[in-house]
Amino acid sequence: MGTDTIKKYEKEFLLGLYERMFLIREFEEQVKFLFLEGVMPGTIHQCQGQEATAVGVCTALNNDDFITSTHRPHGHALAKGVSPESMLIELFGGVTGCCKGKGGSMHIGDVDKGMLPAIAIVGGGIPLATGMGLAFKMKKTPQVVATFFGDGATSEGAFHEGINMAAIWDLPVVFVCENNFYGASTHVNKVTRLKCIADRAAGYGIRGETVDGNDVLAVYEAAQTAVQECRDGKGPVLLELETYRITGHSRRDACQYQPKEERERWKNNEPIGAFGRVLVTRDDVDEGDLEAIRSQVEQTVVSAIKVGRSAPEPTVADLLTDVYA
Amino acid sequence: MSERQLTMAMAINEAIGNEMRRNKELILLGQDIGPYGGTFGVYRGLYDEFGEDRVKDGPLCEAATTGFGVGLALAGMPTIVEIEFIDFMTLASDALCNQAAKMRYFFGGQVQIPLVVRTPIVNRLGLGAQHSQSLEAWLMHVPGLRVMVPSNATDAKGLMLSAIRDGNPCVFIEHVRLYGQKAPVPEADVPIELGKLxxxxxxxxxxxxxxxxxxxxxxxxxxxxxxxxxxxxxxxxxxxxxxxxxxxxxxxxxxxxxxxxxxxxxxxxxxxxxxxxxxxxxxxxxxxxxxxxxxxxxxxxxxxxxxxxxxxxxxxxxxxxxxxx
CATH class of the missing domain: 3.40.50.920 (Rossmann fold)
Known part of the structure; x- marks a missing residue:
């Protein structure tokens, strides 16, 4: 991300990217505290450090384009426009949450925002996204599906089968691999001989590309190209976004498998700080602008938490609804 | 005048064909279901009438085919997936049991999944341990699924109409020994209420x-x-x-x-x-x-x-x- 790239875009657009990435960070940090305080039920899989992948890809999508997500869905949801209130209510198990308090952290989503419920079986969302892609193609709508998954999912049969089906039928699906180098605790080098996950694309006869997943503009531009290819009937595309999780895999994970030096290096290159440093090289942006965004986002999250904590719980009658249509 | 007699295979074929004429979005997915007409010939003639877009031969991948069907159904296109032997439901089980059966519930009713998975019990033919099982109890054990087990052509037609129109994931278990058995089948499309012996x-x-x-x-x-x-x-x-x-x-x-x-x-x-x-x-x-x-x-x-x-x-x-x- 150079100072030249940053000058190509409108200030408002760039500050919007910054704001959405910071919203994800702040949301995740506050949720982490709520868990540590013991006031939030369930478990959580968080995405601190991976904000640029979610925001870069979702910014390249329209509201009626769809995403599928994983057990680590908070960032994707916020980036696609799901409201922090409806997510926090859901995390607290409230009946007015985005899944009526029945889904929890691992199934966050909102159809009106173009997000299926997050799918917590690794790789499980890939065939579904592909099927949606065929529906869009058959209905002749210009919609695109972006399916997020991690490096771990690329060892799943569902990845191979789903991507192959999308390839043979030229479906409008962007396969977004967030390569954070660890499937839970297992390094990606232990599970594939390939240096690059994007190289797998050749095996399916489609285009693949590896991108710096901590550079929000690089992600955005790569996603925009991929989305356009899909809209033009030249999909699917496999995007590999290299990033790093600077928090645990799940609530109790202290990340001892991440070498200290590696972790520090990635922390120093975490996407929000990196983007902020480039942003202020513009004449029309200064640290005060960023500070104002941060403090506004903090307020948003504080009030969303307040709403979340006070939301009504489901009743026994709610238990029995929505099993069948 | 004696009542019209059809085999069970013909009755299922008629129900599906009539629904495809009525609902232009209904599509069939599977392996060898195109010109070949399906492993046991149930789809004979449908490819010629509806073409390759709606009678869709796919690669040999039961897992993604079923997940793909879930994705189509989620995007508003009712889908019938054929699994060639019920023994292969083991491969389809994640998409069916973890995704299709649960998604409406954990998503707070935001989606509907009009999916039918057709699959036959094939036994007493000396096909051995992997092509002779009856796995219906596994499927009945999953809340969120419907399971049909017709014993004759008359019921097969009515139950298939109900399964397609039900709007929930249905597993339609046929029996290879019954495919050739004839029974009176009304020409009119009369669905049979589910849950009535x-x-x-x-x-x-x-x-x-x-x-x-x-x-x-x-x-x-x-x-x-x-x-x-x-x-x-x-x-x-x-x-x-x-x-x-x-x-x-x-x-x-x-x-x-x-x-x-x-x-x-x-x-x-x-x-x-x-x-x-x-x-x-x-x-x-x-x-x-x-x-x-x-x-x-x-x-x-x-x-x-x-x-x-x-x-x-x-x-x-x-x-x-x-x-x-």
């Missing part, structure tokens, strides 16, 4: 509770027993989920005795569920313990050994005699 033969002494491939052996047993003065009532369950508990109770309260018959292995089979259902709603009426007739708890062997595994009419007769003593 059929009294295949009225009787007052004992209830034979069965479905799919064991209905005919039970009717034959009832005829043989009638000659000996035992008046059997034969219940054809037609759907396992929902299960017609009231219908079972009503019969057993009348007869005071019950034999349950199925071709699946005995342990943790459908018979266990029905037996316990009887305990819960008709215990006070029982004059003798409930008996199960089922396959032996073995992988299915080929050759002559298989004949020692599956139950037949004589086994039903013997079980009834035990209960009547």
């Amino acid at each position: 059929r009294v295949a033969r009225e009787g007052k002494d004992i209830s034979l509770i069965t479905y799919s491939g064991m209905v005919k052996p039970c009717l034959d047993a009832a005829e043989a027993l009638a000659a000996e003065g035992v008046d059997c009532e034969v219940l054809d369950l037609r759907t396992l989920a929902p299960l017609d508990r009231e219908g079972i109770w009503s019969s057993v309260r009348k007869t005071g005795r019950a034999v349950i018959a199925h071709e699946a292995v005995k342990t943790a089979g459908v018979g266990a569920e029905i037996g316990q259902t009887i305990m819960e709603g008709a215990f006070d009426y029982l004059q003798a313990p409930v008996v199960r007739v089922a396959s032996r708890d073995l992988p299915i062997p080929t050759g002559t050994l298989q004949n020692l595994v599956f139950p037949d009419t004589a086994d039903v007769v013997q079980a009834v005699k035990e209960v009547m003593q």
Whole structure:
């Protein structure tokens, strides 16, 4: 991300990217505290450090384009426009949450925002996204599906089968691999001989590309190209976004498998700080602008938490609804 | 004028063809379902009429094919997936049991999944352990799924119409031995209400509770027993989920005795569920313990050994005699 790239875009657009990435960070940090305080039920899989992948890809999508997500869905949801209130209510198990308090952290989503419920079986969302892609193609709508998954999912049969089906039928699906180098605790080098996950694309006869997943503009531009290819009937595309999780895999994970030096290096290159440093090289942006965004986002999250904590719980009658249509 | 007779395969074909004419968004997915007409020929003629976009031959990947069907259904396109043998449902199970069956619930009712998975039980043909099973109890065990088990062409048409129009994930279990059996099938499209068993033969002494491939052996047993003065009532369950508990109770309260018959292995089979259902709603009426007739708890062997595994009419007769003593 150079100072030249940053000058190509409108200030408002760039500050919007910054704001959405910071919203994800702040949301995740506050949720982490709520868990540590013991006031939030369930478990959580968080995405601190991976904000640029979610925001870069979702910014390249329209509201009626769809995403599928994983057990680590908070960032994707916020980036696609799901409201922090409806997510926090859901995390607290409230009946007015985005899944009526029945889904929890691992199934966050909102159809009106173009997000299926997050799918917590690794790789499980890939065939579904592909099927949606065929529906869009058959209905002749210009919609695109972006399916997020991690490096771990690329060892799943569902990845191979789903991507192959999308390839043979030229479906409008962007396969977004967030390569954070660890499937839970297992390094990606232990599970594939390939240096690059994007190289797998050749095996399916489609285009693949590896991108710096901590550079929000690089992600955005790569996603925009991929989305356009899909809209033009030249999909699917496999995007590999290299990033790093600077928090645990799940609530109790202290990340001892991440070498200290590696972790520090990635922390120093975490996407929000990196983007902020480039942003202020513009004449029309200064640290005060960023500070104002941060403090506004903090307020948003504080009030969303307040709403979340006070939301009504489901009743026994709610238990029995929505099993069948 | 005699009523029109169709084979069960033709009845299913007719139901699907008529629904495809009525609903232009309904599509078929599977392997060898195009010009080949499906492994057992159920789709004969549909490819010629509806073309390759709606009768879609895909790669050999049951997992992604089923997940793909879920994705199509989520995007508003009702889909019928064919799995060539019920034994291969093991491959389809994540998409079906973890995704399709649960998604509406954990998503707070935001989506509907109009998906039918058709799959046949294929047995007594010497095909060995991986092509001879009856896995319906596994599927009945998953809340969120519907499970149909027709025993004849008449019911197969009505139940298939209901399955397609139901709007929920349905597993439609056919039986290869019944595909060629003829029965009167109305030309009009009349759906059969799910969760309503059929009294295949009225009787007052004992209830034979069965479905799919064991209905005919039970009717034959009832005829043989009638000659000996035992008046059997034969219940054809037609759907396992929902299960017609009231219908079972009503019969057993009348007869005071019950034999349950199925071709699946005995342990943790459908018979266990029905037996316990009887305990819960008709215990006070029982004059003798409930008996199960089922396959032996073995992988299915080929050759002559298989004949020692599956139950037949004589086994039903013997079980009834035990209960009547």
